[in-house]
Amino acid sequence: MSGSFRIGRILGIDINIHLSWLIVLVLLTFSLANGYFPTAYPGHTNVTYVVLGFVSTILLFVSVLLHELAHSLVARARGIPVHAIVLFVFGGVSNIEQEPQTPGVEFSMAFVGPLVSFLIGALCYVLLFLIRGNHSFLVSVLSYLAFTNIILGVFNLIPGFPLDGGRVLHSIIWKITGSVQTAMNAATIVGQSFAYLFILFGILQFFYGNIVVGLFIVFTGWFLLSAAQSASTQSILETAFAGVLVGQVMTTSPVTTPANISLQKLVDEYFLPQGLRSAFVVQGDQLAGLITLSDIRHTPREQWGQTPVGLAMIPVERLHTVTAQQNLKDVLTLMTGQDVNQLPVVEDGKLVGVLTRDAILRSLEVRRSLGLSQNGKA
Ligand SMILES: [Zn+2]
Numbered sequence: 001m002s003g004s005f006r007i008g009r010i011l012g013i014d015i016n017i018h019l020s021w022l023i024v025l026v027l028l029t030f031s032l033a034n035g036y037f038p039t040a041y042p043g044h045t046n047v048t049y050v051v052l053g054f055v056s057t058i059l060l061f062v063s064v065l066l067h068e069l070a071h072s073l074v075a076r077a078r079g080i081p082v083h084a085i086v087l088f089v090f091g092g093v094s095n096i097e098q099e100p101q102t103p104g105v106e107f108s109m110a111f112v113g114p115l116v117s118f119l120i121g122a123l124c125y126v127l128l129f130l131i132r133g134n135h136s137f138l139v140s141v142l143s144y145l146a147f148t149n150i151i152l153g154v155f156n157l158i159p160g161f162p163l164d165g166g167r168v169l170h171s172i173i174w175k176i177t178g179s180v181q182t183a184m185n186a187a188t189i190v191g192q193s194f195a196y197l198f199i200l201f202g203i204l205q206f207f208y209g210n211i212v213v214g215l216f217i218v219f220t221g222w223f224l225l226s227a228a229q230s231a232s233t234q235s236i237l238e239t240a241f242a243g244v245l246v247g248q249v250m251t252t253s254p255v256t257t258p259a260n261i262s263l264q265k266l267v268d269e270y271f272l273p274q275g276l277r278s279a280f281v282v283q284g285d286q287l288a289g290l291i292t293l294s295d296i297r298h299t300p301r302e303q304w305g306q307t308p309v310g311l312a313m314i315p316v317e318r319l320h321t322v323t324a325q326q327n328l329k330d331v332l333t334l335m336t337g338q339d340v341n342q343l344p345v346v347e348d349g350k351l352v353g354v355l356t357r358d359a360i361l362r363s364l365e366v367r368r369s370l371g372l373s374q375n376g377k378a
Contacts, residue, residue, distance in 0.1 A: 004086050013072050014084040015065065021087050025061070029053040032144070040140035052137060056144050061087065063120050063149050067156075070116040071109055071164075078105045103175040103183075110167035117153035121146045160191025162227045181239060188228050195225035237332055240367055246331055247324030249363045250345045250353035259283045259310035263296055266309050271296075280344055280351055281313045287321070287344055287351040289313035321346040322355060331355065 004018040032053035033046065041052070064087060072082040080100065100106035124146035131138060157165040166187050174183035198221025206214030257270055257279045270279055271293070278292040291313040296304075299312050322331050322343050335343065335357070345353040 010069065011073070013069070013082055016084055016086045018086055021061075025057055028057045028060075032056055036144065037140060040143065041137050048137075052141060056141050059141070059145055060148055063117065063145065063152065066120065067113045067116050067152065070112045074109050074112045075100075078109065080105075080109075100171075103171040106167055106171035106174070110164045110171065113164045114153040114156045117149045117156065121149035121153065124149065158194055158224075159187070160194045160224050160228055161187060163191075163224070166191050166228075191228035192225060195221045195228060197221070198224060237329075237364070240364055241328040241332065244328045244363075245324065246322050246326045246328055246345055246355055247353070249328055249359055250324065250355045251359050252353045254280055254344075254351065254354040256280045256282045256351065257291065257309055259288045259313070260308050262305055263299060263307045263309060263312060264304040266291065267296065267304065278342075280354070281309055282351060283310070286349045287316050287346055289315045290319055290344070316344075319344060323347060324352060328360070332360070 003020070004016040006014055006016050008015050029050065030053065033049035037044075037049040037052050041049075065085070068085045068087070072085060075082050078100070100109060124142045128139060128142050128146065131142075156163050157168070159165040159169040161167070161170075169190060170183045170187040173186050174180055177183065199218050200221075202214045202217030202219075202221055204214070205217060208214075255270065255274065255276060257266055259281050260283075266279075270276060278290060280287060281289045281291050288310060291309050295312045295314065299307050320334065320340060320343055322334075322345055324345050324347060331343065334340075342354055342356040344351055345355055
């Protein structure tokens, strides 16, 4: 995911933090230091409250991480590879790269996350009981963690994608009806209904004067709504393209240019006459790279005559490439995840075609109008 960086590795899974989380870290630390701690633990200095706010926010972060690790470890135990976890503003996302094969696997993968949050909450309450009101700063931190973890568990059980509750609901309907598609449709409708309820409730809060809370709830609803929509789009694409290979959808004979011509010649003889925005660069019969309008713009115009294309291009090592035998379904995940519009299709280093978003959409249209989109009959 762009805008995130790696902070470490646990049990072979990369732990990444999205930049938005740093903003939350600052906001939450100061809102706890100004609001919660002065009330829960009165009579101390501002510095103490900021430290307590910071420690509590980090502990909450660790709680979210444990929740995500639980998803990832259960997925891995069921044979589904997990490479990374990204922690961002709404919590975490596990990069689980494959859909579960049975409803049972999906249920246990989804349910274990909120379960861990509830267990952390319960553990905090047990600790609170054991210290019986002594060490009041510890009481204030533990109470906060107990409460937020329970809320985290409850929020994630809301039955809408991409929340865990949406997956739990999906797995149950899948088990009962035996159809992934029916389960997806039902889970999407329930998810959207919850999203609208959030938005409605948030607007009401707003008009009752709870402006910040209202806006936050509206924003959460909007997030749930767009997530439900993209989950259903993704599922439509995956159903439509089940069993379809890259080679069946790619455009053969894409525009190529030799690596040794100058940028000036490239502009005059390729880009301007054909209205191109990019072209693949070849050296002999091997793919060498990709040249785009912005690579050309990065070279001063007076140097276009002397600069060979091979020097200004993005070299092939920095491009994602696919093969004609790959499943389109898996490649779609790559294209969406990396936000790329076209992928070179390569065979033994030779460029055999290009896979573009446009071609995928056109193929989807044709498949749908011919009724070829169900059960992987390509
Ligand atoms: Zn979860």
